[in-house]
Every structure is written in structure tokens, then in C-alpha cells.
Amino acid sequence: MLGATALHGQSAAPPQAVTAKSASTALREENARLRQLQAIDREAQATLRERIAGLVAQNGELTRRLALLRGVLVPDGQTPELGIAELLLSPQAVEGQFGYRMLLVRVPPPASGGTLNGRVEVHSLGQMDGQPLELRLAQLRLVLPRLQTLAGTLALPAGFEPQRLQVVLQPRGQAEQVFDFAWQDLVAAGPPMTAATPLP
Structure with a gap:
């Protein structure tokens, strides 16, 4: 049990x-x-x-x-052989310094080809101590098959008041082309701006 x-x-x-x-x-x-x-x-x-x-x-x-x-197209619908498709300035943390970025565009004629070489100069026109002054801010290599992006920093001297920015394209064996921009428009643009018409 x-x-x-x-x-x-x-x-x-x-x-x-x-x-x-x-x-x-x-x-x-x-x-x-x-x-x-x-x-x-x-x-x-x-x-x-x-x-x-x-x-x-x-x-x-x-x-x-x-x-x-x-x-970049001109009014008659033709594409120029060489131009600036966009350009932007951006203020940096250091006073007087501006970052830049530009896009160069080339549409070679059908009979030509290869790379376009030369030089690119960046100038600023403005005033210092009440007097007009032009400064060369950068000198760059032009190595352009169809598109070339250039970027870097521009440094302005203390007291200089920039008013315009000029980009001078100097392709080897060709006449130089000068593109002119209002400085403040580039700084305030936000997105990169379409390039101005080359100066005559």
C-alpha cells in the first residue's frame, strides 16, 4: 500500500x-x-x-x-565648343576664404577630338582702400576631354571687397575666353549657377 x-x-x-x-x-x-x-x-x-x-x-x-x-546652349541652339556649365562659391570658416567648384564643358567639332589642354585663371575684381583692384586668385591646368571639374579654395587679402569673379580659359593654340560673374550672386546662389556669357 x-x-x-x-x-x-x-x-x-x-x-x-x-x-x-x-x-x-x-x-x-x-x-x-x-x-x-x-x-x-x-x-x-x-x-x-x-x-x-x-x-x-x-x-x-x-x-x-x-x-x-x-x-550652355546659345540662343540659336548651337553648342559652343568651350564653356562653363556651373560655378559656385562657398564661404569657409576662415575669414576671406571661399571654396569654389566649377564644371567646364567642351563639345568638340566632329572633325576634332582628343583633349583640350591649356590654363585656367581665376581673377577677382573689387576694391581695396577705396581703389579698384584686380587679383589673380588661382592658376589651374586645363585638361579637358569633354568635362572637367575644378575645385579648391580662393583666399582674399584682408580689406579686399570682391565685386566680380572672372574665369579666363586659355586653351593652347586658341584665343582665350573670359567669363564674368557677379561675386555676390555666386555666393548666394545655393545650387551652382549657370555660367555667364563670355565677354566680347
């Missing part, structure tokens, strides 16, 4: 209790899986939004660049 009683005391839980416990465990596991799936879904959506934003920005930049290149 004692053996029977001891055996009876160690008997398994009722089937209903086992079933409820198993169901509870399965429910917890299912909830954990759902939370994990939700986290993965949120991460995927965030990544997708970032990619879409990047593609939109890239498309906007390409559209802007295309508009700038179209802006």
Missing part, C-alpha cells in the same frame, strides 16, 4: 494542465517570432526609405546637371 501511495503521489499532471502549459509556451514563442518579424520589417522599411530618398536626391542632381548642360 505504501508503495502504491508513493507512486500515486508522483503521478503526472492532468492532461488539461499539460495542454494549457504547452499552448502558453507556443503562444509566447509565437509572440517572440512576431516581435522579431516586426523589428525586421521596421528595419527593412527604414532601409527602403533611405534608398528611395537617395534615389530621389540622385535623380534631382542628374536633372539639375542636365538642365545646366542644356543651359
Whole structure:
């Protein structure tokens, strides 16, 4: 009898209790899986939004660049052989220093080809101590197959008040071309500006 009683005391839980416990465990596991799936879904959506934003920005930049290149066209619809598609000045942390970026564009005639070499000079026209003054701020290499981007920093002397920026393109074996811009327009432009018409 004692053996029977001891055996009876160690008997398994009722089937209903086992079933409820198993169901509870399965429910917890299912909830954990759902939370994990939700986290993965949120991460995927965030990544997708970032990619879409990047593609939109890239498309906007390409559209802007295309508009700038179209802006190089002269009124009669012909494309000049050499020009400036965009130019931007950006004030730097150091007073008197301005970052610049310009895009040179060349559309060679059908009979020609190769790279156009020469020199690019950047000048600023303004005033110092009430007197007109022209400064050469940069001298760069012109190595232009079809497109060439030039970027760097322009440093103005203390007390100089810039009014205009001139970019002088000096292709080897050809007449130089001078492009003239209002300094403040370039600084305030935000997006790079379409180039001015070359001076006569």
C-alpha cells in the first residue's frame, strides 16, 4: 500500500494542465517570432526609405546637371565648343576664404577630338582702400576631354571687397575666353549657377 501511495503521489499532471502549459509556451514563442518579424520589417522599411530618398536626391542632381548642360546652349541652339556649365562659391570658416567648384564643358567639332589642354585663371575684381583692384586668385591646368571639374579654395587679402569673379580659359593654340560673374550672386546662389556669357 505504501508503495502504491508513493507512486500515486508522483503521478503526472492532468492532461488539461499539460495542454494549457504547452499552448502558453507556443503562444509566447509565437509572440517572440512576431516581435522579431516586426523589428525586421521596421528595419527593412527604414532601409527602403533611405534608398528611395537617395534615389530621389540622385535623380534631382542628374536633372539639375542636365538642365545646366542644356543651359550652355546659345540662343540659336548651337553648342559652343568651350564653356562653363556651373560655378559656385562657398564661404569657409576662415575669414576671406571661399571654396569654389566649377564644371567646364567642351563639345568638340566632329572633325576634332582628343583633349583640350591649356590654363585656367581665376581673377577677382573689387576694391581695396577705396581703389579698384584686380587679383589673380588661382592658376589651374586645363585638361579637358569633354568635362572637367575644378575645385579648391580662393583666399582674399584682408580689406579686399570682391565685386566680380572672372574665369579666363586659355586653351593652347586658341584665343582665350573670359567669363564674368557677379561675386555676390555666386555666393548666394545655393545650387551652382549657370555660367555667364563670355565677354566680347
